[in-house]
Each structure stands twice: as C-alpha cells, then as structure tokens.
Amino acid sequence: MAGIKLKSEDDLKLMRPACVIAGQVLDEITAFIRPGLTTRQVDNFAAEQMKAHGAKSAFLGYRKYPCHTCISVNEEVVHGLANERELRFGDIVSVDVGVTYKGFIGDNARTIAVGGCGVQAQRLMEVTETALYKGIAAAVNGNRVTDISRTIQEYVEGNGFSVVREFVGHGVGRSMHEEPQVPNFVDQKMNDKLRPGMTIAIEPMVNAGRPEVKILKDGWTVVTQDGSLSAHFEHTVLITEGEPEILTICPTLSKLKVA
Ligand code: MF3
Numbered sequence: 001m002a003g004i005k006l007k008s009e010d011d012l013k014l015m016r017p018a019c020v021i022a023g024q025v026l027d028e029i030t031a032f033i034r035p036g037l038t039t040r041q042v043d044n045f046a047a048e049q050m051k052a053h054g055a056k057s058a059f060l061g062y063r064k065y066p067c068h069t070c071i072s073v074n075e076e077v078v079h080g081l082a083n084e085r086e087l088r089f090g091d092i093v094s095v096d097v098g099v100t101y102k103g104f105i106g107d108n109a110r111t112i113a114v115g116g117c118g119v120q121a122q123r124l125m126e127v128t129e130t131a132l133y134k135g136i137a138a139a140v141n142g143n144r145v146t147d148i149s150r151t152i153q154e155y156v157e158g159n160g161f162s163v164v165r166e167f168v169g170h171g172v173g174r175s176m177h178e179e180p181q182v183p184n185f186v187d188q189k190m191n192d193k194l195r196p197g198m199t200i201a202i203e204p205m206v207n208a209g210r211p212e213v214k215i216l217k218d219g220w221t222v223v224t225q226d227g228s229l230s231a232h233f234e235h236t237v238l239i240t241e242g243e244p245e246i247l248t249i250c251p252t253l254s255k256l257k258v259a
C-alpha cells in the first residue's frame with residue numbers, strides 16, 4: 001500500500017491528456033487495420049500518430065522492448081512484436097498502446113477483428129471487453145483490488161473462457177508499472193484498498209481455451225500453450241469519490257485541447 005502514488009489535480013492535468021492521446025492513437029489504429037497490412041506497417045503508423053499528437057511510445061526501450069506498440073495476433077496473448085507478418089481477413093489482433101506525454105503515461109488496449117472474424121472469436125472479444133467494463137465498475141472507493149479481480153474472473157469463467165495468470169493489470173502514472181498489481185483472478189496477496197486518486201490499468205487477458213501461456217524464443221511474444229485464441233482489452237482508470245473515470249476514453253474529446 002505504501003508505494004501507491006495517489007495523483008493530485010495537478011498530476012491529473014498532465015495525465016488526462018496523456019490518456020486521451022493513448023485512446024486516440026488506439027482508435028486511429030483500429031480504423032487503419034485491414035487485411036494485407038504487415039504488423040510492422042501498423043506499428044509504424046502508430047509511431048506516426050503518437051508523434052502527430054506530441055507523444056512518444058511508453059513501450060519502446062522499456063526493458064529493451066523493440067517496438068512502439070504490442071501487436072498480438074490470434075493465439076498471441078500480449079507483447080507481440082511487429083514484423084513482416086501480413087494480417088489476414090478473419091485474424092483477431094490485440095493492439096496495446098502506451099504513450100508518454102508531459103511525463104505521464106496512458107495505457108490502453110483492444111482486440112480488433114481484421115475485416116471480420118469467426119463466431120468464437122467474436123464471442124471471445126465481447127466477453128473480454130465486457131469483463132473489462134464490469135471490472136471497471138467494481139473500481140470504486142472502499143472496494144479492494146480483489147473486487148475487480150473477482151468480477152472479471154467470474155464473468156470470464158462463467159462464459160467458458162479462462163483468464164491469464166502470469167500477467168496482470170497495474171498502477172500507472174509517471175511510470176508504466178506502479179503499485180498496485182491488478183490481477184484478473186483473485187489473489188489475496190494483491191488486495192490493496194482502492195482510494196480516490198489512484199490510477200490503474202485494468203486489462204483482462206482472456207483465452208478461449210486453457211489459461212496457460214508460454215513466451216516465444218523472441219523473448220517477448222506471449223502465446224497460449226494450447227494454441228487457442230486470446231483477447232485483451234485495457235483502460236487506464238481513475239478511482240474517484242464517486243464513479244470510476246475511464247481516462248483513456250474521452251466523450252468530450254472535441255472540447256479538450258490536448259496538443
Ligand atoms: N500495456 C502493457 C503493460 O502494461 C504493455 C507493456 S509492453 C512493454 O504491461 F513492452 F513495454 F513491456
């Protein structure tokens with residue numbers, strides 16, 4: 001608990017636009033993705049958009065991570081590296097965007113169908129996204145991290161899918177990974193109390209089959225052990241006195257001057 005950094009209004013003046021930009025870049029990538037593009041072209045496009053918004057990738061160089069975004073296709077769970085692979089109609093691609101702007105980080109992700117996708121993939125994406133929003137709804141003052149974790153886990157498993165254990169959500173602010181950790185399964189060791197001013201990235205990673213994952217020889221790409229499809233949705237969220245606030249979505253975007 002001691003290490004949790006509560007954000008002041010002054011911090012939020014910088015962190016809000018960082019998160020808005022992260023959301024905008026993810027929206028721009030979503031609109032850009034189509035069959036035939038390589039994941040490298042998607043990553044390059046993301047880098048251009050970040051630059052256009054006056055922001056930088058929070059991932060590039062983090063523990064020597066070599067790309068601007070994480071692009072994980074089909075059975076890839078997270079941390080997929082951009083390369084010469086061409087996206088094909090029917091693929092599902094999880095794109096994770098973290099940007100640094102004025103010293104703060106905004107972090108968000110979503111899984112996108114390339115042109116269209118199968119029924120199971122569609123249901124997997126829907127369940128994962130709904131799990132995220134249910135988890136966010138549990139992110140209220142006085143609740144604990146496990147209330148978020150349990151909400152996500154029960155919804156996902158109730159729909160016949162599984163949650164990844166090896167990677168978890170996290171506090172986010174001036175650093176990409178701050179306390180607390182926010183697992184998508186109940187773990188009493190990660191059970192901090194939620195307080196106004198906390199900013200956390202909630203990010204269910206959901207497998208269609210079994211929960212186990214492995215890391216490929218590139219040292220980064222996480223894939224499902226059983227080869228089943230995986231989806232990932234993430235938002236940066238502010239705990240308030242009232243309802244949680246999703247910082248990486250901005251309905252009043254047009255009124256906000258971010259650049
Ligand atoms: N959004 C991810 C996370 O929160 C992405 C990190 S990718 C890395 O952990 F390359 F930067 F590690």
Ligand code: CO
Binds near residue numbers: 107169170203234
């Ligand atoms: Co994250």
